[in-house]
Amino acid sequence: MSDSKSGEYRIKKPLERAMQADVLDRAWRKIRRQHTPWSVTVSRDELEYHLLAHIITCRQAVLTGNYKPLPIRQFTMKKSHGGTRIISAQYLQDKLVQRALLIVLEPAAEHIFHDDSFAYRPGRNVALAMARVRDRVRIGQDWLVDADIRSFFDSIPHDKLLHILKKFIRDHKTMNLVAQWLTLGAHHTSLLGKRRGISQGAILSPLFCNLYLNAFDHALARNNIPFVRFADDFLLFADDRPKAERAKEFAADFLHTLGLELHPEKTTVVKSKPSITFLGEKLPRYRPTS
Numbered sequence: 001m002s003d004s005k006s007g008e009y010r011i012k013k014p015l016e017r018a019m020q021a022d023v024l025d026r027a028w029r030k031i032r033r034q035h036t037p038w039s040v041t042v043s044r045d046e047l048e049y050h051l052l053a054h055i056i057t058c059r060q061a062v063l064t065g066n067y068k069p070l071p072i073r074q075f076t077m078k079k080s081h082g083g084t085r086i087i088s089a090q091y092l093q094d095k096l097v098q099r100a101l102l103i104v105l106e107p108a109a110e111h112i113f114h115d116d117s118f119a120y121r122p123g124r125n126v127a128l129a130m131a132r133v134r135d136r137v138r139i140g141q142d143w144l145v146d147a148d149i150r151s152f153f154d155s156i157p158h159d160k161l162l163h164i165l166k167k168f169i170r171d172h173k174t175m176n177l178v179a180q181w182l183t184l185g186a187h188h189t190s191l192l193g194k195r196r197g198i199s200q201g202a203i204l205s206p207l208f209c210n211l212y213l214n215a216f217d218h219a220l221a222r223n224n225i226p227f228v229r230f231a232d233d234f235l236l237f238a239d240d241r242p243k244a245e246r247a248k249e250f251a252a253d254f255l256h257t258l259g260l261e262l263h264p265e266k267t268t269v270v271k272s273k274p275s276i277t278f279l280g281e282k283l284p285r286y287r288p289t290s
Contacts, residue, residue: 001171010173011104011168011170011171012104014101014104014105014169014171015062015063015171015177016063017104018062018097018100018103018104019059019062019063019100022047022098023100023103023104024059024096025245026100027096027101027102027103028055028080029095030099031095031099033095033282034092034095036089036095037091037092038054038091038094038214039070039091039092039093040070040071040091041098042054044092049136053091055096058093058096058097058200059076059222062097062177062194065173065176067177068179068180069094069181069289070093070094071279072088072089072184072199072201073090073091074088075089076091083181088185088199088200088201088202089225090202090203094181095204098181098202099252101174102207103240103271104201105168105169106122106207107209108168109210109211110122112168112214113210113217114214115212116217116221116227116228117205117217117229117230118132118228118229118230119210119229119231120207120209120231126230126279126281129279130278130279133235133283136226136228136237137237137272137283137284137285137286138284140286140288141226141237141238141272142239142272142285143239143240143241143243143244143270143271143282144235144237144244144269144270144271144276145235145236145237145238145244145247145248145267145268145269146235146266146267146269146270146276146278146282147233147234147235147248147251147262147263147267148232148262148266148267149255149260149261149262149263150260150261150262150263150266151262152231152232152260153197153198153199153200153205153209153232154196154197154257155196155197155242155259156196156198156209156212156260157194157195157196157258157259158179158182158183158194158195158196159194159195160212160259161208161212161281162175162178162179162182162216163209164211164212164214165178168211173240178204181199181204182195183195185197185198185199185202185205185264188255195248209231209268212256212258213229213232216251216254216258217260219254220236220250220254221249225237225250225251228278230279233278233279233287235278236248236251241269245269246271248262248267248269252275271286272281272284272286273285
């Protein structure tokens with residue numbers, strides 16, 4: 001169960017709940033078709049011979065605090081517009097634990113997420129996000145801030161993320177494990193020793209993404225700035241250009257407090273029209289009814 005106080009949720013003993021047999025069974029069913037090795041020393045084929053024993057051993061290690069996340073496997077992938085991206089891949093053992101924890105955490109997170117956030121959430125997709133976009137343009141909010149956060153996953157500061165996660169999870173054992181996962185997936189460390197970046201291939205990373213930007217979503221809403229966000233891509237809506245410019249400035253300032261910045265080459269103030277695309281789809285043109 002989770003309880004709320006001042007709009008915040010606290011999940012009681014999330015790690016213990018994640019290790020319950022029914023949750024582990026659901027988690028395993030989600031990942032069982034993947035051919036990822038179980039660990040550094042146990043291949044996917046070897047896992048099948050002693051599947052139950054490996055899962056029980058993993059569960060016991062988590063419950064006793066002896067579980068140690070495995071090293072992240074990393075691969076380089078070319079971006080469609082040039083450059084490369086580092087893709088991180090977990091071993092199946094960590095995928096199982098993270099998937100089980102996601103099953104426990106996600107329902108509580110849904111209680112605090114804003115309705116105009118669409119990525120990485122159950123029952124939400126690009127089609128629903130675009131329907132919301134069209135609704136906004138249809139009523140005359142056709143001046144847009146078409147925005148992108150620069151290197152979002154690679155730039156998230158661990159100290160700020162952990163501060164946010166502690167308010168949501170409020171469980172020392174779970175946070176200790178989360179901190180270990182984040183350390184293994186860090187992309188770089190600043191001159192002051194502060195780690196940044198979360199693994200795009202980790203099962204919990206999409207949830208962490210939305211939790212990190214949840215305050216941003218609600219700040220936009222409190223300041224009457226309509227928006228549609230899909231991970232680090234978002235649109236802000238206004239009925240004239242000056243309002244759109246002010247919305248852009250507000251977003252940039254708030255993201256700065258999170259250690260993030262708008263991508264200068266991918267963030268523009270523009271009027272909605274078919275030559276502009278969002279999430280791969282053309283945007284409509286506002287057509288007044290009178």
